Structure formats: C-alpha cells, structure tokens
Amino acid sequence: MNRYLKNSILFLLCMNVISLFAQRIIVDINGHGDYTSIQAAINSLNNDSSKTRTIYIRNGIYNEKIFVEKSNIVFEGEDKNKTILTQSIARDIWRCDNTDDWGVATLNLKGSDITLKNLTIQNTYGFDHVNETKVACAADTSSSHSKTIKRDGHQMALRSFSTTRLKVINCVFRAFGGDTVSPWNVEAGLFYFKDCLMEGGVDFYCPRGWAWAENCVFIAHTGPASIWHDGSKYEDAKTVLKNCSFKGYDGFMLGRYHRDAQFYLIDCLFAKNMADKPIYLVPTTNVIQWGERIYYYNCHKEGGNYKWFANNLTKAKGSPDVKDISLQWLFGNKWNPLINN
Numbered sequence: 001m002n003r004y005l006k007n008s009i010l011f012l013l014c015m016n017v018i019s020l021f022a023q024r025i026i027v028d029i030n031g032h033g034d035y036t037s038i039q040a041a042i043n044s045l046n047n048d049s050s051k052t053r054t055i056y057i058r059n060g061i062y063n064e065k066i067f068v069e070k071s072n073i074v075f076e077g078e079d080k081n082k083t084i085l086t087q088s089i090a091r092d093i094w095r096c097d098n099t100d101d102w103g104v105a106t107l108n109l110k111g112s113d114i115t116l117k118n119l120t121i122q123n124t125y126g127f128d129h130v131n132e133t134k135v136a137c138a139a140d141t142s143s144s145h146s147k148t149i150k151r152d153g154h155q156m157a158l159r160s161f162s163t164t165r166l167k168v169i170n171c172v173f174r175a176f177g178g179d180t181v182s183p184w185n186v187e188a189g190l191f192y193f194k195d196c197l198m199e200g201g202v203d204f205y206c207p208r209g210w211a212w213a214e215n216c217v218f219i220a221h222t223g224p225a226s227i228w229h230d231g232s233k234y235e236d237a238k239t240v241l242k243n244c245s246f247k248g249y250d251g252f253m254l255g256r257y258h259r260d261a262q263f264y265l266i267d268c269l270f271a272k273n274m275a276d277k278p279i280y281l282v283p284t285t286n287v288i289q290w291g292e293r294i295y296y297y298n299c300h301k302e303g304g305n306y307k308w309f310a311n312n313l314t315k316a317k318g319s320p321d322v323k324d325i326s327l328q329w330l331f332g333n334k335w336n337p338l339i340n341n
Contacts, residue, residue: 126176220248
C-alpha cells in the first residue's frame with residue numbers, strides 16, 4: 001500500500017471516529033454555513049442525545065424565537081457582543097392567547113444538558129415600548145377583553161421548563177422588564193452561570209432549584225428586587241452567587257422571595273446606590289417551611305456596608321465554612337458542570 005493511500009485511509013478513519021463522538025453544525029445568517037437560522041439547525045438534529053452536538057453560531061443578529069426540545073446541545077457564539085438572539089415579547093400579551101409559557105421567551109428550553117457560550121440573548125419589548133399600550137386579550141375577564149401592557153412587565157430572554165444541567169458561560173441576557181433569566185425546574189433544576197451579564201426588572205435572575213452564578217454582573221433597570229429563588233420542593237435547594245456585582249437605578253433593591261428560598265452570597269460587591277433593604281419575604285399565602293435562609297460572606301458595598309449583609313454563614317444549616325461552598329457542595333453527585341460538555 002503506497003503512503004498516499006495509507007494516509008488517506010487513516011484520515012477517513014479519523015474523521016469517522018470524530019463524527020461518532022461529536023457533531024458540529026455552523027449557522028451563518030449570511031449563508032456561509034450549514035444553516036442560516038438557529039432553529040433550522042436545531043430541527044436538523046436527531047432526537048438521540050447520547051452524543052454532544054455543537055451548533056456554532058457566527059456573528060449576526062438572529063431575529064428568532066428559539067425552541068429547544070432536544071438534549072445534549074452546545075450553542076456557541078462567535079462573539080458574545082456580536083452574536084445576538086433577539087425577540088420583542090411581553091409575557092402579558094403572550095398569555096392572552098396562550099395557556100402556558102412555551103414560547104414566551106426568546107430562548108425556550110425543554111431539553112437537558114444544554115450549554116450556552118458567547119451569546120447575547122435579549123428580549124427588547126421594554127426597550128421598544130416606552131409607553132403603556134392596550135391590547136385585545138381573549139383571556140381577560142373584563143367586559144372589554146383588553147389588557148394594559150406596561151413597559152416593565154415580565155419579559156423573558158430565557159425560560160426553561162423541564163431542563164436540568166444547564167451551563168451558561170460568557171453570555172449576556174438583556175431585558176427591561178422582569179424575569180429576564182428564568183431557569184425554572186424546582187424539582188430537578190441544576191443551573192450553572194459564569195462570567196455572564198444579566199439585566200432587567202423585577203426578579204430578573206430567578207432560578208428554581210439549585211443554581212450557581214460566578215463572576216456575573218447584575219444590572220437593575222426597574223422593579224422591587226433583582227434576584228429571586230424558589231427552593232420550595234427540597235430543603236437542600238439553594239442559589240449561590242459568588243464574586244458577583246450588583247448595580248442599577250438609584251435605590252435598586254437586592255432581592256426577595258415568596259416561596260421557600262435559600263440564598264448564599266459570597267464575595268459580592270454592591271453599588272453605592274443600592275437600597276438599604278435586605279432580601280425580603282413578600283407577603284404571601286404560601287407556607288414557608290424552613291424559615292428565612294439568607295447568608296452572606298465577605299460582601300461589600302461601595303461607600304460603606306449595610307449591617308444586614310454582615311458575615312453569617314454560621315447560621316446556615318451545618319455552619320459551612322466558606323472554603324466548603326463549592327460546586328460539589330451545591331450539586332453533590334448529581335452534576336459537575338466543569339467536566340460536562
């Protein structure tokens with residue numbers, strides 16, 4: 001066998017091996033990839049999720065509402081500031097003609113083992129509509145069957161449903177209104193965010209289940225709280241925010257909850273204009289089973305600290321040492337986001 005033929009066979013064998021373990025699709029809005037739309041790339045994947053599939057998205061503005069019901073997919077943008085997924089959706093309008101939230105966000109997730117990298121995902125409704133608008137609303141119970149839509153209502157950039165093991169790296173999430181980033185799965189939600197920027201209105205980062213956010217920046221445009229948590233299904237569920245910074249409009253408030261929640265803020269920095277108001281319980285008819293569980297370590301505010309975020313890890317169950325608060329501590333043996341995808 002001559003050397004050329006031998007090398008050709010080896011090359012083909014290597015390519016076949018690679019294809020068995022990985023699939024990579026290129027999306028380019030200008031037509032220089034496999035697909036021009038993200039949804040078309042998703043639709044092209046088979047339902048078998050045993051292997052990781054990568055959808056690489058080149059720079060461009062993708063005016064698409066994305067639905068992901070398949071699993072084990074990496075969505076990787078070329079540049080987080082230039083690879084933009086965008087829609088303009090008011091949840092209050094959507095729910096006038098739809099019985100659930102499937103389709104309420106720019107990115108709608110039902111699949112698991114999903115990774116997002118280097119993307120901007122935005123819902124621009126509140127930026128596009130400065131004034132209140134009135135719309136026909138079949139679901140409205142008043143005689144007029146109309147609803148007034150406010151600029152600061154719920155506007156989701158990301159909304160997950162049954163998703164678990166969601167990893168988000170170096171992404172931007174933008175909205176003006178509430179619930180911008182809504183990873184919701186109180187039963188089995190495992191969520192990891194690192195090096196992200198999130199902005200919006202009330203509860204614009206609102207995970208349910210177990211969530212970790214590290215080196216993230218949170219910007220509040222409006223609303224009575226920036227972060228929120230629902231850990232009502234299991235006592236162990238919690239949200240950890242490590243080395244994160246918070247800023248916003250004058251008097252912006254840090255957080256709130258109205259279901260059982262558990263917050264850990266470690267090495268966080270608060271802007272000078274943050275309100276002197278602790279994370280608080282909203283008046284609710286929900287039964288709070290496990291009491292107030294809000295913990296801080298080494299957090300600081302520009303211009304001087306407030307007493308309510310003084311170190312208090314010793315009050316948490318098990319009195320964890322700060323060095324023990326890790327991904328393993330949060331997720332246990334259920335998931336290690338540093339080795340998946």
